[in-house]
Amino acid sequence: MAALSHLPDLAVYDTLPKLVALHARDHGGEIAMREKDFGIWRTFTWDQVQARVRAFALGLTKLGVVPGEVVGLLGDNRPDWVMGEVATHAVRGYSLGIYRDALDEEVAYLITYADVKVVFAEDEEQVDKLLNLADRLPTLQHIIYSDPRGMRKYHDLRLMPVTDLIRMGEELLAAQPDLYDRMVAETKGEDVAILCTTSGTTSNPKMAMLPAGRLIRHVASYLSADPKGPEDEYVSVLPLSWIMEQVYAVGMGIVSRMRVNFVEEAETMMHDFREIGPTFVLFAPRLWEAIAADVRARMMDASPFKQKMYELGMRLGLEALAKGQRSAMADAILFKALRDRLGFTNLKSAATGGAALGPDTFKFFQALGVPLRQIYGQTETMGAYTVHRGNDVDFDTVGVPFDDGIEVKVIDADHNGVGEIVTRHPNMFAGYYRNEKATVADMRDGWMHTGDAGFFDKKGHLVIIDRIKDIATTAHGDRFSPQYIENKLKFSPYVAEAVILGDKREYLSAIICIRFSIVSKWAEKNRIAFTTYSDLSSKQEVYDLLRAEVERVNQTLPEYQRISKFLLLYKELDADDGELTRTRKVRRGVVAEKYGTIIDSIYAGQPKIDVDTTIAFQDGTKQRIRTTLTVIDLAPAAAAKKPQPVAA
Known part of the structure; x- marks a missing residue:
């Protein structure tokens, strides 16, 4: 080779x-x-x-x-x-x-x-x-x-x-x-x-x-x-x-x-990254989302002329991307300078993995000229084993296996071809340390059972829908992937995290965590006084801002997947509180248990939910939070009627 x-x-x-x-x-x-x-x-x-x-x-x-x-x-x-x-x-x-x-x-x-x-x-x-x-x-x-x-x-x-x-x-x-x-x-x-x-x-x-x-x-x-x-540079973050x-x-x-570079501190990461100008980068979806959100947030402070140039460049870039092309005009007026500012000028390859990256974020970076590819795998499979090849990049897939020695198949598929993804190759793990029972449960006849639901598209690309246990079904029998809708919401610069609800319920709702760094900047620019995260997230102006973002996402979804109600949580979801994994995936069971009263109140039709709770910080200090959450009802009539089923 x-x-x-x-x-x-x-x-x-x-x-x-x-x-x-x-x-x-x-x-x-x-x-x-x-x-x-x-x-x-x-x-x-x-x-x-x-x-x-x-x-x-x-x-x-x-x-x-x-x-x-x-x-x-x-x-x-x-x-x-x-x-x-x-x-x-x-x-x-x-x-x-x-x-x-x-x-x-x-x-x-x-x-x-x-x-x-x-x-x-x-x-x-x-x-x-x-x-x-x-x-x-x-x-x-x-x-x-x-x-x-x-x-x-x-x-x-x-x-x-x-x-x-x-x-x-x-x-x-x-x-x-x-x-x-x-x-x-x-x-x-x-x-x-x-x-x-x-x-x-x-x-x-x-x-x-x-x-x-x-x-x-x-x-x-x-x-x-x-x-x-040996000529490649990588920044380990x-x-x-x-x-x-x-x-x-x-x-x-x-x-x-490949030369590996280590940044000084998390706070200096992007500055150090630009100094190296790596040829390859791997970021988790949360970081790609944060970078995209930061770019759009910075445009809030730009002059009207720069804002118009940004909008024109993005429009031309996305239009060209839809045709499988690059826009020279967009590159000249926007993308070349933006890549330089982000440290992406020398990139020959870029990857995202660990969780699904929303297609809107993926398109943003592809239009920007970042050669972004999605990878997919598990710890037990030695990490990723699928990737997009060359220019064969599809925002909705995770590509194809690295080589012929990697076998991937979908088992127990439904009528749409969606089933559990299983895989095997010669270089997988040797079992779980001191846990033979778990090894036997996950490895059957040499195949690793991933617990992920997916299918192969017409091009042979693997499409990941969600964790099987997380795929939900409404009370009307409509199946949906919470993760897919959450990723669409997180393309908004104002949304840091979202949890979609609706399993066995009449309609879908969302718990949303604002991206404090950007929403606070927006609030200051609009002369909205606030003190803490909790205070800012309870402001009517912030609810109006997020309502527009949710309605924008709803317009891109089939009717049965649209969000009928949402609220803004009084805190960010945190791995230290068990609400996220260390790789920043939502622990839905923990969220459902911890915020069960709030969730029940949403579906009970309460327009306001009183909260009196205590938050424990990593340094051992605690803070009491007393606030009232507002439930925004986007479609009061939608919950009363059964929508028409749409094929998955």
């Missing part, structure tokens, strides 16, 4: 430590990674990566880590996370990434369930999280931190700066110069190397066991569909705990030598 001619022999170099050692030998002076620190880009060559991985691995050996033990990684995306992970594989241990914003209960569960003895914790914030758990982490013996700022006040014997770990490793290297090489030689591709948590809808996620060789082979499969090489960031920042970075 010509596109993969630059790759090493992956049958021989079948683990990440072997590949790092190879690149250090053959390309030692080339840049492998960059990290923004105190405003300066700090580079790591392959020689430096190899030296640090070796010191980490030998240090872990001196700490007593043995094959089969689990090493945790907790913090932001940093080179030390990647190097700590590879070092763990070198000692034939299992790396377990923990989301940096995971709550105490989640961290305690993962560490105790996996008997973690050593954790790489990035900084004081993550160290605090571990120390606050005290005796709830009986197995934890060593906490290795990279950032020493603020650490002088701690005296816990488990704490160790990463410099001490490196010193221990170098001492062992001096005593046994060939030990690390022998350790790397003993690593095997079929040995489990990574425990990757599933995004699931429960508070205690499962851990998929991922062998290193399967990750590497799947990366090669991905590269056959979307080639990358999504959590390294997530399977797709493992595939890109760890797997693809090491397999293809």
